[in-house]
Amino acid sequence: MIFAAGLGTRFKPWTNEHPKALALVNGKSLLQRNVEYLQQFGIKEVIVNVHHFANQIYDAVKKNNGWGSTIYISDEQDKLLDTGGGLLKVKKWLDKKELFVTLNADILTDLDLGKLIAFHREHQPLITMAVTQRKTSRYFLFDKNNRLCGWRNTATGEEKISIVKPDLQERAYSCVVVFDPKIFSSISFTGKFSLVDVYLALAKKNLILGYDHTGDRLVDVGKTESVAKAESLFI
Numbered sequence: 564m565i566f567a568a569g570l571g572t573r574f575k576p577w578t579n580e581h582p583k584a585l586a587l588v589n590g591k592s593l594l595q596r597n598v599e600y601l602q603q604f605g606i607k608e609v610i611v612n613v614h615h616f617a618n619q620i621y622d623a624v625k626k627n628n629g630w631g632s633t634i635y636i637s638d639e640q641d642k643l644l645d646t647g648g649g650l651l652k653v654k655k656w657l658d659k660k661e662l663f664v665t666l667n668a669d670i671l672t673d674l675d676l677g678k679l680i681a682f683h684r685e686h687q688p689l690i691t692m693a694v695t696q697r698k699t700s701r702y703f704l705f706d707k708n709n710r711l712c713g714w715r716n717t718a719t720g721e722e723k724i725s726i727v728k729p730d731l732q733e734r735a736y737s738c739v740v741v742f743d744p745k746i747f748s749s750i751s752f753t754g755k756f757s758l759v760d761v762y763l764a765l766a767k768k769n770l771i772l773g774y775d776h777t778g779d780r781l782v783d784v785g786k787t788e789s790v791a792k793a794e795s796l797f798i
Contacts, residue, residue: 564609564610564611564612564637564649564650564653564657564663564664564665564666565584565594565597565598565601565609565610565611565612565665565666565667565668566612566646566649566665566666566667566668566738567582567583567584567594567611567612567613567620567668568612568613568614568615568617568639568643568644568649569583569614569615569643569668569669570614570615570643571583571615571669573785573786573787574586574669574785574786574787575787577787578615580616581616581619582613582615582616582617582619582620583615583668583669584611584620584668584669585619585620585623586669586784586790588671588784588790588793588794588797589794589797589798592623593668593669593671593784594611594620594623594668595623595627595630596671596797597666597668597670597671598629598630598631598632598634599630599631600666600671600672600676601632601664601666601676602630602631602632603676604676604677604680606632606664606676607631607632607633608632608633608635609629609632609633609634609635610634610635610636610637610653610656610657611624611634611635611636611637611668612636612637612638612639612644612649612652612653613636613637613638613639613640614639614640614643617636617638617639617640620636621636624636635653635656637649637652637653639652642755643755644754644755644756645755645756645757645758646665646667646757646758646759647750647752647755647756647757647758647759647760647761648752648753648754648755648756650665650758651747651750651752651753654747657742657744657747658744658747659744660744661744662680662683662684662741662742662743662744663741663742663744664676664680664739664740664741664742665739665740665742665758666738666739666740667738669783669784669785670737670738670739670781670782670783670784671780671781671782671784671793671796671797672693672737672739672776672779672780672781672782673779673780673781674693674737674739674776674779674781675776675779676739678776679691679693679739679741679774679776680741682772682774683741683743683772683774686770686772687743687770688743688769688770688771688772689742689743689745689746689749689765689769689770689771690740690741690742690743690746690762690765690769690771690772691740691741691771691772691773691774692711692736692737692739692740692741692762692771692772692773692774693736693737693738693739693740693773693774693776694734694735694736694737694773694774694775694776695734695735695737695775695776695777695778695779695781696734696735696775696777697735697777697781698735699735700716700717700718701714701715701716701717701718701735701736702714702715702717702733702734702735702736703733703734703735703736703762703773704724704731704732704733704734705731705732705734705773706726706728706730706731706732707730707732709772709773709774709775710726710766710770710771710772710773711725711726711762711763711766711771711772711773712724712725712726712727712728712731712766713725713726713731713763713766714759714762714763715733717733723763725763725764725766725767726766726767734773734775737776737781738783740758746761746765749765749769751764752764780796780797782796782797
């Protein structure tokens with residue numbers, strides 16, 4: 564699933580007239596780049612959620628025949644559900660026996676998704692999230708065995724601790740995640756909610772792991788000034 568429903572408030576003026584997912588990096592939209600990224604690892608069935616200028620995404624998918632993939636649209640035009648609510652809305656498509664992957668439309672990376680999935684299969688957690696040791700203000704906190712224990716905002720000092728342990732390591736979230744489909748029977752939230760809240764609530768009693776892929780290319784194209792960096796890294 565590619566999360567593409569956000570308002571893109573940090574990406575104005577483009578998002579005054581377009582969805583952020585259709586912003587161009589070297590002539591290709593963020594959405595196309597992520598669809599093609601998934602194809603590299605054999606994933607050709609993709610759900611995309613839409614809200615802001617949703618019809619433009621419908622049109623782009625139709626015009627380009629899904630860029631070679633089968634794309635299902637989850638329409639959130641009536642109500643924006645955030646990442647957690649957006650995921651829960653597509654339960655009918657993902658509540659199978661197979662693992663599934665989510666990523667954000669505005670993240671570009673060359674993370675080896677095959678290795679991430681292999682790590683998940685080896686360790687059998689409920690969730691495996693890709694993380695790096697880059698500098699940011701909001702971190703997930705992991706113990707020495709890469710188990711998720713909490714979250715910290717270094718700018719505000721806010722912390723949310725699920726498991727109390729010493730010497731927790733800060734890691735930045737890459738927004739690429741592998742899920743066991745059992746996740747759907749574990750989510751207690753409803754309506755609009757963030758996946759971050761889901762992770763922290765479930766970490767107390769479920770194994771959630773971080774997969775450190777520091778050194779891979781990764782750009783959060785959340786702001787217009789990030790486009791130049793993305794274009795220098797992703798041809």
